[in-house]
Amino acid sequence: MKGLNKRVAVVTGAASGIGRAISNRFAEEGVEVFGIDLQVGDMPENQSLVGHVQVDLTHEHSTNLILDFLSSYTKKCDILVNAAGVSEFGFFDDKDMSLFERTMAVNLEAVARITRAFLPLLRESNQGRIINIGSICSEFASPGLSAYVISKHAVLGLTRALASELGSEGITVNCIQPGAILTGITASSFEADPSFKEHWVNKAAIGRIGEPEDVAPLACFLASEEARFISGHGIYVDGAAMQQG
């Protein structure tokens, strides 16, 4: 894709699932990728990464750590992908506020914090790109996932608000909204409850669960030069699950 070679990307959640697939796909296009994650996973062995930082994005100092690390390699960042996320089952008034707070801390506050921290570098790029990973839950609810649904609606809101504020500076902001994808977040629930997996297979018109590699090409396109007039949108990668009623 045009305009990706030698661009610098920071990808959160790069050790697993969708963030990992995006990192690998970027690297195939010649992007220099810096991976950020709480766990190391196979980040060090993953040849596609120029560097990686193991950090908890919910900690306030995490952004300084990441910026310091990046600056020892390069002074630029053209693409920020916010893919780190968590999802836990629980109803809105279950127990205390801890599930809600944990979910918002990772899925919303950390996204806002790291985005703010990277804005100066993205402004200096002549092709600044912010790609948030939302969800079908950015626009639809699901019982027992209220904290996740609220956080992902907010990620779409953040996407739209920033697209409107940053457009005049040439930065595009979009939100990829995956359906059910086989990753760390979903694997255990699919194993624990095969009917849950079956539900999502049937819900997708394409008739299967998605793979992280089904999501990564859209991130590449949105990061490319050719996507320069696309901003402020949530875009589904769901095998038409949301068209099935």
Ligand SMILES: NC(=O)c1ccc[n+]([C@@H]2O[C@H](COP(=O)([O-])OP(=O)(O)OC[C@H]3O[C@@H](n4cnc5c(N)ncnc54)[C@H](O)[C@@H]3O)[C@@H](O)[C@H]2O)c1
């Ligand atoms: N898998 C799906 O079906 C699906 C569907 C829609 C949206 N999403 C979204 O895709 C994104 C990626 O999730 P995934 O499905 O690849 O799951 P995953 O669990 O495979 O990857 C998420 C990564 O985020 C990292 N992470 C979590 N908390 C962190 C923290 N505090 N600091 C740093 N890193 C942290 C994890 O260590 C993990 O490597 C998430 O935002 C998720 O909400 C996933």
